[in-house]
Amino acid sequence: MSRTDEQGGVPTAGAGSLGHRVPDLGALELLLAVARLGSLGGAARELGITQPAASSRIRSMERQLGVALVDRSPRGSRLTDAGALVTDWARRIVEAAEAFDVGAQALRDRRDSRLRVAASMTIAEYLLPGWLLALRAQRPDTAVSLHAGNSTVVAERLLSDEADLGFVEGLSVPTGLDSVVIAHDRLIVVTAPGHPWARRRRPLAAGELASTPLILREKGSGTRQVLDAALGGLARPLIELSSTTAVKAAAVSGAGPSVLSELAVGEELAMRRLVSVPVEGVALARDLRAVWPTGHRPTGPARDLLSLTRG
Secondary structure (H helix, E strand, C coil): CCCECCCCCCECCCCCCHHHHCCCHHHHHHHHHHHHHCCHHHHHHHHCCCHHHHHHHHHHHHHHHCCCCEEEECCEEEECHHHHHHHHHHHHHHHHHHHHHHHHHHHHHHHHCEEEEEECHHHHHHCHHHHHHHHHHHCCCCEEEEEECCHHHHHHHHHCCCCCEEEECCCCCCCCEEEEEEEEEEEEEEECCCCHHHHCCCCEEHHHHHHCEEEEECCCCHHHHHHHHHCCCCCEEEEEECCHHHHHHHHHCCCCCEEEEHHHCHHHHHCCCCEEECEECCCCEEEEEEEEECCCCCCHHHHHHHHHHHC
């Protein structure tokens, strides 16, 4: 309970928090308008509130401060001596609040002027271009930079404040990051049309896939994580490459079979440069996630991009 003045029941200095002892900005702006216009009704109209609401706000402020601030009469409203003094203080507070607002807006403008995105390769190559075009329509003045790398690199950039929003493809969320699922994907086994697997009549078994050297993404990539988990860590690399495009090109050349995102090979399958090979007993589905540092929900352009991905 707050301490009170024994004579008037007015809160004494230091009782409770400052927020309970100092009128809010809306009330102070109203008092300044009354002082400037000499009319409570005129002040109410200027601030877009009703006159009864303005009267109630003035009375509440008078009770809070323990002094009369405004004398009301048919000829208008005038400040009391105490009201004139409080108005002078209020002006300084409102000016300081306006400076605060200008500074906060400058911070938001600086935040909104750029967006740094880190994404694992499949998302960067096949999904982000469309999302970023949609974001540009909403925020034409925001400069966007995109760093593509595997899921481990995405996490490192987010945690070192080198990216504002990330996208990963692995089975788990890297430590220190929060996430939300934005899409689903499936890995498929593909090979050039001349490979013996392209003519198979029965699906590949998990053991045969695990025992065959494959063209693979490097360790740390989301694609490799999913494949290693599906095969119990037994995937055998024929070649390890650091981008989806490079893996796909090697598979198209006939170097060997590979496992790639369904998103990445649609054109090659349609044009018969690659053939999809059915597999049984292997779980190759995965979630695609947006990620950000734990406790720091995306704001500004990052929030807008996240909304576009989920739309």
